[in-house]
Amino acid sequence: MPNYIRIDNFDAPELDVYVRLTGAQLRSKIEPSLGVFIAESPTVVEVALNAGCEPISLLTDERFLHGKVGELIARMGDIPIYVATRDVLRSLTGFELTRGVLCAMRRPVSRKMEDLCRNATRIAVLENITDSTNIGAIFRSASALAVDAVLLTPSCCDPLCRRALRVSMGTVLQVPWGRIGESVSDWPEQGLQALHDLGFVTLAMALSDNSLSLADERLKQIDRLAIVLGTEGDGLSHSTIANCTYTVKIPMSHGVDSLNVASAGAVAFWQLCANR
DSSP states (O other): OOEEEEOSSSOSGGGHHHHTOOHHHHHOSSSGGGOEEEEEHHHHHHHHHHTTOOEEEEEEEGGGSSTHHHHHHTTSTTOEEEEEOHHHHTTSTTGGGGTTEEEEEEOOOOOOHHHHHTTOSEEEEEOSOOOHHHHHHHHHHHHHTTOOEEEEOTTSOOTTSHHHHHHHTTGGGTSOEEESOSSGGGTTHHHHHHHHHTTOEEEEEOOOTTOEETTOHHHHTOSSEEEEEOBTTTBSOHHHHHHSSEEEEOOOSTTOOOOOHHHHHHHHHIIIIITO
16 A cells, blocks of 8 residues: 655755755665665656666646546555645645656666667767757657667766756666766777777767768668767867768758757667667
């Protein structure tokens, strides 16, 4: 049976996970097995439950105890269900944007690059992307357009941060992902060499005089592709471009030279992954 607990403020320490702990504190790098992430909205909570994530507690507006949220609570066993009025929840900045529910969940076990790549033929590699909105949008496209796995360099932001999860509509929990390297020094040379050793042809998405067009039919015929996307603004580093097998660009019109990284990723995934 659900353990309903009515609250009229956020002073209780058991509510720290929702209002006081930073993203870094939630990740718990010292003890990864104790790491937590926050799922926002019924849609994201449902995707997380379907993916096998373990709920720890839930915070909701009392108006949403029935219907969809009630169905989700019924799947969670006897975890604490914190319930508050709309007025109380207004003091939690941004809560009304979450459609009435926040759920603290145990972070999934991190997966190794070699395991992620073992049976993959199409993967995305994200280099130093720090905007959580872009991370979330890339994962949503990766899930929709048949990308087998996503690898993030050590400087990328956490895909399980609240905003990335919300923007992705929970698809961060559907696409297998992991880090490529443990420290900044592992990328790009070591990381790209590891991908080449695993049999991947690496494609640097960048502007260059010797770039191949994304529409080049030869690209679709390659058995194992790693599509490498770069950080906002600066794009991929010169070293990454130099160490990739090919440089690839998206043909564009009206003098536009580039797209937002999330948009570029969606176009590349459609051309090279979804249409196989």
